[in-house]
Amino acid sequence: xxxxxxxxxxxxxxxxxxxxxxxxxxxxxxxxxxxxxxxxxxxxxxxxxxxxxxxxxxxxxxxxxxxxxxxxxxxxxxxxxxxxxxxxxxxxxxxxxxxxxxxxxxxxxxxxxxxxxxxxxxxxxxxxxxxxxxxxxxxxxxxxxxxxxxxxxxxxxxxxxxxxxxxxxxxxxxxxxxxxxxxxxxxxxxxxxxxxxxxxxxxxxxxxxxxxxxxxxxxxxxxxxxxxxxxxxxxxxxxxxxxxxxxxxxxxxxxxxxxxxxxxxxxxxxxxxxxxxxxxxxxxxxxxxxxxxxxxxxxxxxxxxxxxxxxxxxxxxxxxxxxxxxxxxxxxxxxxxxxxxxxxxxxxxxxxxxxxxxxxxxxxxxxxxxxxxxxxxxx
Ligand SMILES: NC(=O)c1ccc[n+]([C@@H]2O[C@H](COP(=O)([O-])OP(=O)(O)OC[C@H]3O[C@@H](n4cnc5c(N)ncnc54)[C@H](O)[C@@H]3O)[C@@H](O)[C@H]2O)c1
Ligand SMILES: [Zn+2]
Ligand SMILES: [Zn+2]
Numbered sequence: 023x024x025x026x027x028x029x030x031x032x033x034x035x036x037x038x039x040x041x042x043x044x045x046x047x048x049x050x051x052x053x054x055x056x057x058x059x060x061x062x063x064x065x066x067x068x069x070x071x072x073x074x075x076x077x078x079x080x081x082x083x084x085x086x087x088x089x090x091x092x093x094x095x096x097x098x099x100x101x102x103x104x105x106x107x108x109x110x111x112x113x114x115x116x117x118x119x120x121x122x123x124x125x126x127x128x129x130x131x132x133x134x135x136x137x138x139x140x141x142x143x144x145x146x147x148x149x150x151x152x153x154x155x156x157x158x159x160x161x162x163x164x165x166x167x168x169x170x171x172x173x174x175x176x177x178x179x180x181x182x183x184x185x186x187x188x189x190x191x192x193x194x195x196x197x198x199x200x201x202x203x204x205x206x207x208x209x210x211x212x213x214x215x216x217x218x219x220x221x222x223x224x225x226x227x228x229x230x231x232x233x234x235x236x237x238x239x240x241x242x243x244x245x246x247x248x249x250x251x252x253x254x255x256x257x258x259x260x261x262x263x264x265x266x267x268x269x270x271x272x273x274x275x276x277x278x279x280x281x282x283x284x285x286x287x288x289x290x291x292x293x294x295x296x297x298x299x300x301x302x303x304x305x306x307x308x309x310x311x312x313x314x315x316x317x318x319x320x321x322x323x324x325x326x327x328x329x330x331x332x333x334x335x336x337x338x339x340x341x342x343x344x345x346x347x348x349x350x351x352x353x354x355x356x357x358x359x360x361x362x363x364x365x366x367x368x369x370x371x372x373x374x375x376x377x378x379x380x381x382x383x384x385x386x387x388x389x390x391x392x393x394x395x396x397x398x399x400x401x
Contacts, residue, residue, distance in 0.1 A: 023053075027080045027145060027163035028368050029153060033071035037162065037368045042080070042153060043146045044167055048138070049095035051167050054105060056387040059161035060084030060187025060360075061372055063217060067308045068156070069372075072285075076136040079154035080145055083109065085161025086176075086186035087388075096170045104182055106174045108189035108338035109133050110158040113171055123171075124333040132169075133157045161186075162368065164387060174342045183397050184357060187218065187382050188342045190333070192356055194306060195222020195283070197334015197341060199230060202304045203279045210234035210272055214293045215283035216244040217375075218359060218382045219306060221251055223281045225354050228252035232279075236271060238264065238289075241378040247358060259289075268296045276301060285309025294320055294328065302327045360384050362397065 023044040028037035047053060065081040067073050089103045099105070110132040111118050117125030126132070128139070136154025137143050143152035144167045145160065158169045176185060195218065199205060211227040213220045216239040227235050228251070236255045237248035245256035257267045268277065276298030282290045285307025294303050294315060303326070305313070315321070321328065334341070348354035359381040363371040371383035 025165040029078050030069050031078045045144050047093050049093040050170050051093045052089050053091035054087040054166050055090045056087040057182040057391045058086050058186040059385050061383045062191045064308050072310050073308050076154045080160035081156045082161030083157035083159045084187040084190045086182035104176050106176055106189050106342055107159045107172045110169045110172050174339050188345050191218035192222040194334045195219040196226040197336035198304050198306055198331045199223050199226035201335040202329050202331035203302050205230050205279050207231035208233045209278040212236040212277045212280045214238045214289050216248045220283040283307050287311045287313050297326045300325045304329050304331050362386055
């Protein structure tokens, strides 16, 4: 089957729309006709070489589409179902069986090696060169092959152009707070970086009843959005003194919880330094940078904790429908973050995300979806 995909052929090279061939469909997989895909900063981190991944590759892991073909071993999904896609997991290891699929023993193999565990590929160039997949999803394409464990069925009335990005960045932010930090009500919370992950975390902190919600960024426009979504205080760390502002807001106590989404060494350190006694911090960025701290002075002495949280430690099949429900109730207004782009504008969309102009770019891959009627929830 011939498809069109945005291929990255070298580190730091732009996405190129190319005609590829889809490989064989395995029994536990489905073919999905893509409708839309969010761009997550992790796609860009891999394109720019901030984390290693075999190239050439088709990135994209915030996709939504309609099932076109179902493998023989797939139960509960049918041709025509609307699906959002998240990551792949084995479903049988201890992590998967205890409700923590992002702790799957096979997680890296299934999501980061570019091939199936048996070494076979999903995408091929015209000359037969294999092209890596990402997350067994590779959503920057007109059609993809994905595993049944990537799939989240969504209601026929859900608009796939809006809900597409729920499978990664927003899920990560939301889950990092709910499952990683598990905040007590009326607590204080600071998020460093107000992209999709940071704002997902911020909306979750509000849902969880945080009384002080501080958003930190270097772009005033993003901080404005953070205020709209429930930040009680915002700090532009380029123009304001971060430590002084946080001390003033928390009356010198520091915050109970923090999340870093910037991956910048000094900011990650600041996200630990602003914690009060017993505070917990989650640094979640995909970053090549390290952070240096003294275990006794910076953690032990104040009973502080540092937690790593992958994909929000959430079960995507439970959390994504919950996010759609929260959105309907007005509690998770992520439509305020999105901007739609045509598929062939992918390089512009990525550039706008990197410059801070667009928080969550969504590529519309099938422009005929819903007779091309405008997306209603896109305010
Ligand atoms: N842990 C996981 O499972 C997981 C999942 C998805 C994404 N991620 C990672 O999370 C990170 C955030 O993703 P995103 O899509 O929200 O990215 P993003 O680039 O949209 O957001 C990062 C934000 O940090 C801000 N920033 C940059 N420098 C800053 C500074 N010095 N001080 C304060 N703010 C600063 C930027 O302006 C931007 O708003 C990325 O590294 C991404 O790869 C991790
Ligand atoms: Zn597993
Ligand atoms: Zn992502």
